[in-house]
Amino acid sequence: MPKSSSPTPSATSSVDKAAVSQRIPVVQIATPSTKIHVREQKGVFQRLRQHSNTLLIAIFFLIPFINYQGRQAILFDVTEQQFFFFNITLWPQDFTVLAWFFMAAAFALFFVTVYWGRVWCGFLCPQTAWTFIYMWVEAKVEGNHHHRAALDKAPWSLSKVRKRVTKHAVWIVFALLTGCGFIGYFMPARELYVDIFSMSSGFWTGTWVWFFAVCTYLNAGWMREMMCLHCCPYSRFQAVMFDANTKTVSYDATRGESRGPRKRSQTTELGDCVDCNLCVDVCPTGIDIRNGLQYECINCGACVDACNQTMEKFGYAPNLISFTSENALKGQPKTSLLSLKSLGYASALLIMIVLIISDLSHLSHIQLNVIRDRQTLYRQVGIDQVENSYQLKIRNKTQQMAFYQISISNDDPQKQTLQIVTDSLIAIKPAEQLDYPLTLSGRLSDRTSDSTQQTVQFKVTQIQSLDNPTPTEPANEISQTSRFFWP
Numbered sequence: 107m108p109k110s111s112s113p114t115p116s117a118t119s120s121v122d123k124a125a126v127s128q129r130i131p132v133v134q135i136a137t138p139s140t141k142i143h144v145r146e147q148k149g150v151f152q153r154l155r156q157h158s159n160t161l162l163i164a165i166f167f168l169i170p171f172i173n174y175q176g177r178q179a180i181l182f183d184v185t186e187q188q189f190f191f192f193n194i195t196l197w198p199q200d201f202t203v204l205a206w207f208f209m210a211a212a213f214a215l216f217f218v219t220v221y222w223g224r225v226w227c228g229f230l231c232p233q234t235a236w237t238f239i240y241m242w243v244e245a246k247v248e249g250n251h252h253h254r255a256a257l258d259k260a261p262w263s264l265s266k267v268r269k270r271v272t273k274h275a276v277w278i279v280f281a282l283l284t285g286c287g288f289i290g291y292f293m294p295a296r297e298l299y300v301d302i303f304s305m306s307s308g309f310w311t312g313t314w315v316w317f318f319a320v321c322t323y324l325n326a327g328w329m330r331e332m333m334c335l336h337c338c339p340y341s342r343f344q345a346v347m348f349d350a351n352t353k354t355v356s357y358d359a360t361r362g363e364s365r366g367p368r369k370r371s372q373t374t375e376l377g378d379c380v381d382c383n384l385c386v387d388v389c390p391t392g393i394d395i396r397n398g399l400q401y402e403c404i405n406c407g408a409c410v411d412a413c414n415q416t417m418e419k420f421g422y423a424p425n426l427i428s429f430t431s432e433n434a435l436k437g438q439p440k441t442s443l444l445s446l447k448s449l450g451y452a453s454a455l456l457i458m459i460v461l462i463i464s465d466l467s468h469l470s471h472i473q474l475n476v477i478r479d480r481q482t483l484y485r486q487v488g489i490d491q492v493e494n495s496y497q498l499k500i501r502n503k504t505q506q507m508a509f510y511q512i513s514i515s516n517d518d519p520q521k522q523t524l525q526i527v528t529d530s531l532i533a534i535k536p537a538e539q540l541d542y543p544l545t546l547s548g549r550l551s552d553r554t555s556d557s558t559q560q561t562v563q564f565k566v567t568q569i570q571s572l573d574n575p576t577p578t579e580p581a582n583e584i585s586q587t588s589r590f591f592w593p
């Protein structure tokens with residue numbers, strides 16, 4: 107039996123082109139001008155994908171409806187420049203945590219890719235999830251892939267108009283829901299849905315929701331696999347993360363070739379591929395996996411399910427197409443599981459997690475900015491008294507009313523030469539900034555040196571209440587140094 111070499115993780119170009127040109131019937135590679143009518147497929151991986159996509163979409167829509175302490179638990183409040191995550195409030199200066207988080211997510215993805223290839227694309231990517239939902243709606247309204255292809259070619263009739271209008275109406279409603287779902291992370295979600303569907307939203311709210319709705323409609327309804335093929339950067343560079351042990355959807359050419367049709371009970375010299383073309387018909391990106399690993403493959407597993415169905419019909423062993431590695435296909439043992447790449451990604455991921463934990467544990471709940479009066483360096487009151495004025499910008503970064511005591515300490519810890527003239531106990535509303543004018547006073551006779559200026563440290567300490575100025579437990583305080591000027 108003639109055998110072809112097993113596919114390697116190279117692009118289509120590395121395939122034995124002469125052999126391919128003889129054997130491959132039709133490869134409907136997606137281009138902007140071709141429309142792929144994907145054949146519906148059932149099977150283990152399709153069930154897995156449906157469950158993971160349903161879970162993903164449910165999480166996406168439900169998260170903005172989770173409330174915590176009377177407000178939306180997860181909210182990027184753009185107008186107030188705050189990010190709420192349950193009891194954590196991040197302000198713009200804390201956003202490094204978010205940067206670490208996104209970098210950690212990227213390294214986690216790279217790490218998984220080393221072992222499981224593009225499993226993210228097939229089972230968790232929002233583009234795939236929304237595309238499959240849109241394809242499901244299309245199949246429900248217009249019928250299976252044969253019906254849809256026929257409908258495309260059919261002249262316009264009442265039935266065709268009805269089907270097209272129904273399909274696009276459902277797509278638009280789902281796109282609008284998606285727009286609300288997305289913007290619901292940036293403004294209170296409960297009111298948002300009501301406002302949008304009662305057409306009473308503000309101009310910018312409506313604009314943003316419709317903008318994301320149009321993007322969803324175009325991406326999932328029209329662009330589909332074009333996004334994966336031509337826009338997604340991950341599809342282009344994921345191959346550099348692969349090694350010979352990476353499990354990815356692959357065709358066992360050694361077993362399958364030479365391919366060819368035959369009757370079910372017929373004994374033949376041919377390989378196990380019966381050339382039914384089902385693996386191509388079910389492929390959402392329109393490729394033929396028998397050509398070897400291609401960047402267009404999103405690892406959705408539809409061709410695995412389709413081929414296993416055929417193998418079962420013919421009484422052959424399953425997994426002619428399967429999630430497997432190059433080494434496994436060549437019958438070679440696995441090389442070490444911990445490659446340099448995976449160790450590198452794991453280390454980077456670990457560093458990001460440590461940075462996130464460190465940043466979160468050092469988050470301050472008070473923000474302080476001391477600004478000296480720029481007009482007057484000092485003010486002399488009477489013969490012995492000197493005053494300096496400051497503006498303290500104190501922000502309560504928590505979501506509860508908080509009380510603070512302002513205190514100072516100067517150069518000489520033995521002798522406190524300066525006093526706060528104004529009231530030092532203050533209350534600040536949740537998430538508000540207080541611009542607090544404060545005056546310090548010192549006696550010329552108490553000066554500890556001849557210098558015309560001295561360092562003064564302002565400290566803001568959170569206290570129990572205005573009547574009980576005991577510091578809170580755990581302690582919550584912040585300090586900043588400034589200068590006090592003498593004549």
Ligand code: SF4
Nearest residue numbers: 389403404406407409
């Ligand atoms: S080749 Fe198979 S796994 Fe890859 S996208 Fe097509 S159907 Fe999905």
Ligand code: SF4
Nearest residue numbers: 379380382383385413
């Ligand atoms: S589904 Fe399997 S048997 Fe059918 S053409 Fe594809 S690889 Fe060959």
